[in-house]
Amino acid sequence: MTTKRTARAQRARPPKGPSMADVAAMAGVSSQTVSRVANNRENVEEATREKVLAAMKVLGYRPNTAARALVTGRFKTLGVISFDISAHGNARTLAAIADAAREADYSVNLMGVRDQTEAAVRQAFERLMLQSVDGVVLVESQILDTPSLRLPPSMPVVVADGDTGHRYPHVDFDQAHGARSVVAHLLELGHRTVWHVAGPRDSFAARRRAESWHRTLKEAGAPTPALHYGDWSAASGYRAGRALAKDPEVTAVFAANDQMALGVIRALHEAGRGTPEDVSVAGFDDITEAEFFLPPLTTVRQDFDEVGQRCVTLLLDQINGRTEGAHRLSVEPTLKVRRSTAPPSTRA
Structure with a gap:
């Protein structure tokens, strides 16, 4: 009976993975050399390192991260x-x-x-x-x-x-430089002022872009319109755009991100106001799709x-x-x- 139970327990035990000694034997090096490679030590010749890494790959060996941390003090x-x-x-x-x-x-x-x-x-x-x-x-x-x-x-x-x-x-x-550059661009084109669709109030990036927008207008002696807040989504930009489209004084809009700029452009289009012939629109981020908007979007690229x-x-x-x-x-x-x-x- 004991023998049968032992056999069942052995069958239930997961198979043991390859050991450091197995890697050392296949690569023809010492276990200490395998340890150095596993811990990314520099005192190993490149040719030897490649042999050890190749053996690890063939055998499916994975270094013991806990043991490595004891040696290096790093969990990686x-x-x-x-x-x-x-x-x-x-x-x-x-x-x-x-x-x-x-x-x-x-x-x-x-x-x-x-x-x-x-x-x-x-x-x-x-x-x-x-x-x-x-x-x-x-x-x-x-x-x-x-x-x-x-x-x-x-x-x-x-x-x-x-x-x-x-x-x-x-x-x-x-963020301040990015917002300043887009507001200055719109003012240099001849727009009297620039309306802003800001991001969420609890966003650090949105707040800094809005502060820079406001400061740039003040420094230029331009009027500072009331802020419109969004939540970064195109839908929130669309809602802000519908309100802006009703104001004939609006000729330039800076949205705090590209998705909200897309929503603004659609709202303006539905109100019969074209971009940029009636209202210029700029965004922020330069998402992958920005250059494929209709029209292609002026925006601020972040690396x-x-x-x-x-x-x-x-x-x-x-x-x-x-x-x-x-x-x-x-x-x-x-x-x-x-x-x-x-x-x-x-x-x-």
């Missing part, structure tokens, strides 16, 4: 906290961070947070720390405006677009790949104890002028 995993994963800018930033992390041989754990509260942020950090991440990127966090918020001092942190107090290393898009790369570089510098160099980096966006903007119409 970065955490990312985001408050609105669906927003185009945040989604592109997340993708860029994941790409840059992969190039550095790190994986990414994403933590979506619904509420911008101190308790929610602390809980997200606690969960990521339990998942053994080496550092955290915080994406567009309005809650950092709260002076009482303190992030865990033991955890390396980089903020992507959201730390007005400059308390942490951060990488920002120069999300560069932001992702800089975030990961800053974070790895902290993780590896490198403290020299700039800890506050800004990426300047570029105005892309297309056919949705033109001088104001002279038609009667």
Whole structure:
């Protein structure tokens, strides 16, 4: 009976995977050399490294990450906290961070947070720390405006677009420069002023674009119309566009993102007001589809790949104890002028 139970237990036990010794035997090296390759140590000849990696691939060997962490003190995993994963800018930033992390041989754990509260942020950090991440990127966090918020001092942190107090290393898009460039472009075309469809009130990026829009108009001595708020969606831009279309004084509209600009253009078209012959419309982000709008959309291009790369570089510098160099980096966006903007119409 005991023999039968033992046999059943052995059959139920999952098959044992290949060991470091198996890899060493196939590659013709020592187990210590396999360990060096698994831990990405530099003191291994390239030809030997290639042999070991080839043997790992053939055998399907996966290094024990827990054991590797004991040796190196690194889990090779970065955490990312985001408050609105669906927003185009945040989604592109997340993708860029994941790409840059992969190039550095790190994986990414994403933590979506619904509420911008101190308790929610602390809980997200606690969960990521339990998942053994080496550092955290915080994406567009309005809650950092709260002076009482303190992030865990033991955890390396980089903020992507959201730390007005400059308390942490951060990488920002120069939102103010982007908004200023598009408003200045419309004023230079001869428009008396520029109406603005802003993003959500709780968005750090939307607020900075709106502030720059207002400041640029004031500096130019142009009237400052009332703001129209949207939620980043084309539908909210459409609703704002319907209201703007009723005002014959409106000749130029700057929408805080391209999707809302698309909604504005449709609303104007339905009201019999063409773009750009009656109303010029500009957006922000330069989404892939922007140049295929009808007409092609004037917008502000943001280099999300560069932001992702800089975030990961800053974070790895902290993780590896490198403290020299700039800890506050800004990426300047570029105005892309297309056919949705033109001088104001002279038609009667």
